[in-house]
Amino acid sequence: MDSIRNKLASELMNAESSQIAIAPFTERYPDLTVTDAYHIQLQVVEQRLAAGRHIIGKKVGLTSKAMQTMLNVNEPDYGHLLDDMEVADQQVVSVKDMISPRIEAEIGFVLDRDLRGPDVTFLDVLLATKYVVPTLEIIDSRIADWKIKLIDTVADNGSSARVVVGQQKTPIDHLDLRALGMVLLKNGELIATGSGAAALGHPAHAIAWLANKLSDFNISLKAGEIILPGALSGAVNVYAGDHIEARFGQLGNVSVAFE
Template identity: 45%
Template sequence: MRTSEIREAAAALLDAHRSGTPIPPLSMTYPSATIADAYRIQQEQVRFWTEAGDRVRGHKIGLVSAVIQRQMGVHEPDYGHLTASMFHPEHRPIPAGAFLQPRIEPEIAFVLGAPLRGPGVTVDDAGRAVRYLLPALEIVDSRIRDWKITIVDTIADNASSGAAILGSTPIDPAEVDLPSVSCALLRNGTVIETGTGAAVLGTPFNALAWLANAIGALGVSLEPGQVVLSGSITRAIAIAPGDSIMAEFPGIGRVTAMLAEDDPS
């Protein structure tokens, strides 16, 4: 894609954020767009947000499930940026108007205590760099109409990022066998989905190593204090105003998010 088209596509997504009106798939508007083009569109939006005063606080990893990869016709995950404005406190209502087509996923969040600079980062390197982990919920959202997305669409749309909600009790990763960690996702008190950490590329540490190497190829590193959402343990579920969502991780803890009927202010 030409630079002018990259900026045009980023502007369309930014306008969807502002207006609350989804746009047609970029993969249809720009049929020759590649994955590399999609990351350029993503970066253009991140540049806009940071120049407006937001800051990058970490990253999210998507497309970690083998089932989803087959569905999307891809063979590796993708990533997006988490800015400070995307984080919401646990137990406080989140305005539904911030989202267009929200879904929610349970994840294990890593908070880094040491830098990770790829390429060449191993799973052991990734584990040593984690200061602590937290239970997390990610609200994923799409600025693409009806979630009619290809890999190009979701990457361009910042990996369909929406919001992150972190639990409050840090856990030493050495105390947890991440592949066997179980998770129950509850909506309004009813279990909707279950899964284990092995759904995330065998272990969430694999996802973290993949991310460090993927962004390392671009000259970017993961830094101490940054948060990484390692990918969904279950299928994403749709949520609506008034819903209360809880993710329970035995041995790690639980985290709750509430989607407000109206703006709590």
């Protein structure tokens, strides 16, 4: 199995660098397990670290019931965020650097102390949070035509591509993140709405799940990292010429343009 994991990790690296998608792993290797997929993800991350990149955070995906039902799974997945994925608010991203990008709005958490599972709770997350920021996650699939199942997207680093981090930093004291609303605009037109409850009922639940899941691989959430707990609405396709803005009320706004 190690040789297959190595092969598939190399395929993902090549697909990302060439912007040429590959066939789903689940079609070619039906015996792959979710554990295999996480090991493939970690191999890709390790190669990128060896090339000089560094980890700036982690992300949770598949936190909505709709996405879990679509992929026939009953739990989220996760991926790693690296420094070359970070995009400043109001900047421009080239679609030519990706295969089939989509975008989601999320409430980003920045920690002021480490969180290590397996017994991290909702309250632990709240106590460890320094502040929250409005974020947009640009996702992309190195798997052709987004024909993914859980194992495909896990191996593909949770379909991560970029993260756009808003400028406003808001302490969570007195915030009801469950009820916090979000509106997503594409070229000035409203295309989606959501609330914090979309992420496993409350974003802190999603982050507690992540901390506990990562403990299986002896990984922790680190102070200073940005943690994305899952999208507040469905992912939206983006193309050159598009401008996307997410408005989070008292958390502020975040936007990105595509060329």
